[in-house]
Amino acid sequence: MNVSLSQTLGVLLDSDDIELVKSTLHALAASVCLESGLPCSVMHSILRSSARATHLTRSRRLLQVEMMSLDDTTAGESELRKRLEALASLSIGAPDLDLKELCVEQPAADVS
């Protein structure tokens, strides 16, 4: 993966737009690039179509602004990996609360 692509993905993951973050992760996870090693151009096209799907016109402006503020230390693939890891580790942290209970309409009442 080239630096500019990793950089772009990293910035997208940092967005306040939750839909954009989900879409970026989708593109990352579903991309044949990652799972079968196809060229980056495929990844770019997947990302572009994914970006279209999440009405990126507004987010693209945001992206341009944020890209300009990036310095060398936050660019590249290692930063992208760190960001992925941080998102994968997202946790509410309460010991008795699992993912399923986060997804239900009303958290389960006392079931003991």
Add this chain to the structure above:
Amino acid sequence: MATVQPLQFAVLANDFRFSLPASDDDVDSSAPKGLSFTKFNRATSADTVHPPPVASGDASHAAAAEASTGPKRAVSNLNRGPRLISIKNFRSIRSSAAELASNLARDYRVPSSSLFALKWHIRLLRSLDTVESRRDLVSIKLLAIRAGACNRFGAPEIPSHLLRDDPKVLQHLADLVKAGSVVTVRIQTDAVRALRSLWGWRSVSAKLKDLGILQQGLVPMTLHRCIDVLSSPDPPGGYVHLAHGLLWWAADLVGSAHTSSSIDPGEVMDLVLLILRNNAMRFSGILAMCCHVLQSVFSARNGNTHTARFHENKGLELCLDRIKSLLHVPATLDAVSTAPRSTAAAGPDLLADADRGAALFEAAPGVRRSVLSLFMALCHRSFERQRTAVRSNYLKDGTFSSILLHLWRGCFAISRHEYTAGRDSSGPTSMQLVEPLQSSGVRITTSSSPDNTSLFWGPEVFASSCELLCSVIHNNPSLVKHLHNEGITDGFLRSLAPVRIRGLCTLIVFP
């Protein structure tokens, strides 16, 4: 049993705590930047609550500064353990997550490596009020697990760090898959895909086996439920993707030696045949994955037993029926394939629909051709592993030879350019070359759309079909005369006529 209070989200969201590495120098680049309250608890017990060092005019910052409590820590203690940012009445702060994170980063001298995690912790705590936003966050976590785990370019630490920091994560993912209607299908699908991606790592697969999740039949049971839903007259959206994810994982599980005792390939094969029997199930992605699973079953230990069972259960007939249906190109595909450009500016709703993505996949060039090849390769494989002669009506009633003859007519149809030229000069058109074939009472119809290039199957499909024919004859040589009488020999030679193959650049094809 675990007790969960309904208001726990609100309580948690009201106070903000975030642990930091002791200093920039102590930042461990290999350590996860995830967030959890267990870390905070450790930090609290170590008496490391850190107040805001500098006040500023910014309202959010002022609120944060005023709200913070706790003993001030000496600078010399910085390297003793993690620092902790603690903010009371966190929800009263109105600034955006990015602004607040930026202020906190400045005031608490948060290292740049922790800034992203800090920002997401703020977003997380602000999203706990509604079930939709909580689901969004769970989706993000699941997608990140999947993206991180499938990144073969060099992120092996993600799965191991994930297991280290949250030992229950696999059980929680399995619970999501098993949850049924309690959680959305989208979340279940993401959980299945995350598990599949994680399973590729040896440490995770061993852990999954230890937990007994696979032995409890997680994959077959969920797949069965999925098939039931998809078999209903008007199935709700999303289940196709769930089935696709489950089949993908099933193929991996069946094909793996170290989980062979955790899943029964025969049971998985029966489920796949159930899908193939359901004519309503036409999504190419599912069909391709069915082929993938059956190939894995045939390759598993005792593969010969499984091929015998496949033929006993009319697997060949099911595959040939699917090949026939793939030869019929719905006219609606053209409309779907041109839709994204025309609706791209219309707004997000249409294009954000996952089912629309599935339709676009269906219409993508080459998808049907690939699925066709997969089915023929699967049939070939089933014959290859079969030691006794396969008895099937389709081999004798002309269905098999009709399919091959029809395919061969479409494999080397003239190119689009020649088609156009031929039409202009009132010469033979591609439609005449692939016209509906009627033989031995079997009729196969194709689309009448002259612009649909899906009808030109190409040399790969031709090679796959020839390979299948060879394996059929090898399996039962007595069929040769029968096939010859049905025109297979003539059809084969005709398909190699110079007029048909002159436009080909392919020298040789290995199916």
